[in-house]
Amino acid sequence: MTVEPGARVDAPEPLTRVDAPEPSAPESGAPHVLIIGGGGTGGALAHDLTLRGLRVTVVERGEITSGTTGRHHGLLHSGARYATTDRASAVDCSAENKILRRICPGSFEENDGLYVAITDEDAAYEKEFLDGCWQSAVPAKRVEREAALRMEPGLNAAMQFAVQVPDATMDAMRVPLRFFATARRHGAEIKPFTEVIALTMAGRTVGGVKVRDHAAGRDYEIGADIVVNAAGPWVGKVAALAGVNVPVVASPGVMVAVRGRHCNMVVSRLHSPADGDIVLPQRALTVVGTSSWIADDPDDLRVPADHVEMVVRESAALVPAIARAEIRAVWAAARPLIGEVGGKKRRSPRRVARADAAGHGAGEAATGPGAGSGAGPATEPAGRNLAREMRCFDHATDAAPIEGFVTVAGGKATTLRAMAEATADVICAKLGLVRPCQTVDYVLLPHTAWYSE
């Protein structure tokens, strides 16, 4: 199926289909939203807000997607990974997986994923896993050993069986570029190599930013009606410019790319989320991951050597060829996770707008049994096992309120559109605007459009 960019695809029920006129560049009098951070969230938010008729500027201190977004391993989650531990995230992923395939046609290797049972302990986890998938509206089906080995001859022959789910792989940079390209086509200004050095404040109201254009070597100010902090693991640093504390920690994980394409499907271990339990094809490479620790500085991510060994060893239990393959690259990406380090739960009283599946388009899009009941409160963040949920903080409701300043954090690459929708809802409410989200069925421009003049 060829879908023209900008076309509105027919969304299956119960997705809402919005028949809005093609957006033109927003009127000069429209409210101006300035987004700090050119990652997936910033791009998706710029797209969402331009479709709602707002003026948008994105500033990014480096190249677009140079923070956490581009370093992502490239999994389009089916939701299965979180089905037993984090129902809200699982439901979100299940819905967004379907939406992204529709609005980014041609951007995914739609080869599905296999959760592989190797030990008896893995096998015993099957029932809980399938039940979690069912509750989260994630299609999941048991595949017997022989069939699984025919699909993926590289699997560990000692496997017992597998569960097939609609995982897919994406190009971690090129999917977000489609959001940026489409936003720019609709009038958004996207400014890479432009770093925020201060927030311009009038009393307790943020009125814009002062930026340094590294490419031109000059500083200047940009005024805005609302400033959105979408800086991923750097949100804490940006929030501190306004004297605000945001409970987000940088939790890096190690990934390893080895030469050779050792599988076509996403291969995961059938057990609770753990280290070193995923293998993905990425062009002629195979990417394996991952681990998790807490970093003080998301700019200084030194890769621990023992993490590399562990990730290779554990993933070779799924696809044995990994153990013999030449390592091409080793890197770390800092996840921005909601919570505090060391179980010291300083749950912010400032949190007001919880941007999870419940009550938003993303959650409503979920179908199947349990979709409603599954969208309850996410698990409490604690220690290393912080939830992958997303949150939007309106700092006007802080104990020491700051007006005109919103932070969005958490989430995953798969849920970028839903994060943007929830954040744009908060922004529109703050501006007193009633404008529904239109991104659910809006087909994005191809990534190549980002580079057109």
Place this chain on the structure above:
Amino acid sequence: MSARFRVSRSARGEVESHFDDFDVELESGATVLDALLQIKRRHDPSLVVRHSCMHASCGTCGVRVNGREVLACDTKVAWLPAGKPIEVEPLANQRLVADLATDMVDFYARYEPVGMPLVRGAGVKAEVDAGIELPEGVKSFGRFENCIECGLCLSACPVARTSGEFIGPAALAAAARVVAEPRGRELAPVLALAAEPDSVWRCRDAMACTAVCPSAVDPARALSTLRRHVAANGLKRFLGRGA
């Protein structure tokens, strides 16, 4: 491991560039990109450099190191000659943003019209032909194309250096890929594009593109295959049977 980096600097719009030297202390497995990011963090935050995936998949961190086109994320400092400064410059034959960042607009202006999809199936077709059972609901295994659109080949190409109009190796390799696996696509426009004066016939077989390609696309070979298709199609057209 310590190393001295000699990095090309120029602000946006400046014609002249100069070199700045930075002495960095690195861990043994560090890449050129690790070094550049450390320079940004510890020495000069104003250094403009593109990067994203850190594993040779996105194609953004192409630079010239000691005169040769590489991906900075894929080049270990330990591989480079010790004892002399490591020179890092932006890619050639492309417009400069600033410092080490080039603007890929001209690259895509040539690459995009070929219309090569990002995801194709032929890379695993042999496996499918061999009777591998596909997952239910999956018609054929999808696979991202090898080309990561990094522009290293265009920078290394001696023809592109002297002729700004040359369509370049990446776009022609993409055209060859479409011809090799049309999947129902009309080939006439692609062959016509390849037959233009600034296209396949300008290539002088210097093979520099293939030598620097970080993703095993082998543009030089693809180009020579494409040239045969263009020639054959030209002959067929002459005889009234071509695309």
